[in-house]
Amino acid sequence: MSSGPGHLFLGEDEKALVHRALDEWQLNRYRFGESDEPSMVYALEREFEQRTGARHCLAVNSCTSALLTALVALGVGPGDEVIVPGYTFIASIAAIVHRGAVPVLAEIDESLTLDPEDVVRRITPATKAILAVHMLGAPAEMGELRRIADEHGLFLVEDAAQACGGRYRGRALGTIGDAGAFSLNRFKIITSGDGGLLTLADDTAYERAFAFHDHGFKPLRQGIADADSLFGMNLRMHELSGAVALGQLRKIDDILGTLRKQKTAFLDAIGELPGVTRRRITDPDGECSSFLVLRFETVEAARAVAGLLGTSTLIDSGRHYYGNMPQLLARRTPTPSEHPFSCPAHPTDRRYTPNMLPRTDDVLGRSVALSVGVVDAYLGSGVGINPLSSPDEIEAAARAVRSAVYEVVART
Ligand SMILES: Cc1ncc(COP(=O)(O)O)c(C=O)c1O
Numbered sequence: 001m002s003s004g005p006g007h008l009f010l011g012e013d014e015k016a017l018v019h020r021a022l023d024e025w026q027l028n029r030y031r032f033g034e035s036d037e038p039s040m041v042y043a044l045e046r047e048f049e050q051r052t053g054a055r056h057c058l059a060v061n062s063c064t065s066a067l068l069t070a071l072v073a074l075g076v077g078p079g080d081e082v083i084v085p086g087y088t089f090i091a092s093i094a095a096i097v098h099r100g101a102v103p104v105l106a107e108i109d110e111s112l113t114l115d116p117e118d119v120v121r122r123i124t125p126a127t128k129a130i131l132a133v134h135m136l137g138a139p140a141e142m143g144e145l146r147r148i149a150d151e152h153g154l155f156l157v158e159d160a161a162q163a164c165g166g167r168y169r170g171r172a173l174g175t176i177g178d179a180g181a182f183s184l185n186r187f188k189i190i191t192s193g194d195g196g197l198l199t200l201a202d203d204t205a206y207e208r209a210f211a212f213h214d215h216g217f218k219p220l221r222q223g224i225a226d227a228d229s230l231f232g233m234n235l236r237m238h239e240l241s242g243a244v245a246l247g248q249l250r251k252i253d254d255i256l257g258t259l260r261k262q263k264t265a266f267l268d269a270i271g272e273l274p275g276v277t278r279r280r281i282t283d284p285d286g287e288c289s290s291f292l293v294l295r296f297e298t299v300e301a302a303r304a305v306a307g308l309l310g311t312s313t314l315i316d317s318g319r320h321y322y323g324n325m326p327q328l329l330a331r332r333t334p335t336p337s338e339h340p341f342s343c344p345a346h347p348t349d350r351r352y353t354p355n356m357l358p359r360t361d362d363v364l365g366r367s368v369a370l371s372v373g374v375v376d377a378y379l380g381s382g383v384g385i386n387p388l389s390s391p392d393e394i395e396a397a398a399r400a401v402r403s404a405v406y407e408v409v410a411r412t
Pocket residue numbers: 061062063064065088089091092133159161162182183184185195196
């Protein structure tokens with residue numbers, strides 16, 4: 001079944017919370033005086049703050065909305081550049097483009113996350129923010145990235161869509177940057193079908209974020225909006241999504257514990273293999289253990305093993321590799337002459353071409369992701385195990401990996 005780990009843990013707890021909302025027909029995050037009980041969405045936000053230590057949490061309807069809201073809250077817009085890795089889901093780049101800011105692609109390293117040295121090389125006077133992505137459930141090099149952001153006076157935003165519950169040197173992901181965005185879609189650590197969470201470190205940024213996600217209102221719609229309030233959108237999380245997400249959040253330790261146990265068993269069963277190493281994990285204690293990434297010495301070996309397993313290398317993983325994003329390569333916007341690519345007020349000669357990030361291409365071309373908790377062919381992890389796999393199933397999956405590797409070794 002294609003899903004993330006949270007989906008397999010859905011059960012009676014989530015149902016009970018949904019029924020509580022339905023029993024009173026409370027379908028919106030506000031009570032409008034009908035009840036003193038906090039809404040599910042409100043409870044979710046406060047419990048997420050407690051769990052992560054985030055100063056503020058705002059629930060929204062997707063991680064894409066959370067990213068867009070973060071950039072609005074931090075004042076990123078036309079004329080600004082945002083540094084983003086060339087390996088991320090297209091939503092990270094879409095949020096930058098829809099703010100009218102220019103995405104500046106940077107290399108990843110063997111951790112499959114932003115290479116801090118390359119980030120420094122790409123800073124210009126127009127740079128406003130670094131958008132780090134915790135790809136495939138493991139943290140980016142947050143210590144270095146925070147230091148670079150501070151040194152250059154830049155905002156640091158964390159795209160933690162794939163890494164809810166992850167940590168870096170003891171700190172919850174999403175709380176090291178100025179803002180953090182999480183996804184609750186079907187393929188994520190916890191899910192409400194669709195949904196997103198945004199963490200913010202600053203009170204004013206939170207007020208701006210709240211206003212943007214809800215028609216310019218003050219936080220929790222308390223009081224009349226100020227005269228300087230922003231135009232907002234409606235990106236609110238639905239109360240039934242909030243109920244499911246709350247049930248999931250309360251079992252996240254169970255989910256992460258299971259993933260860790262399954263990954264260890266899978267690794268033990270695979271053992272050492274000739275010509276195969278593993279992805280560098282910046283903080284092994286803080287990863288979500290939702291994937292196992294094997295690295296090969298050559299692109300040819302990686303492709304051959306992937307083919308035998310019925311999967312593909314990470315460079316072929318849908319709209320996660322910049323070279324597979326035609327709208328970026330074509331610099332396409334809804335109308336022909338607008339931010340960020342063709343606006344006379346803020347001209348930019350940034351172009352996006354296949355092979356513009358040779359190191360990223362090399363790393364992704366030599367990497368194969370196996371599922372431990374996220375079974376998603378589009379992300380390149382269509383084969384492997386899942387949180388419910390039995391010891392026999394784990395052994396069988398490991399055997400398939402071993403025999404594919406030995407068959408390719410024998411051929412060369
Ligand atoms: C790295 C990354 N960023 C952003 C998103 C967007 O999340 P959502 O589907 O909740 O908008 C995803 C979703 O897969 C993702 O993987």
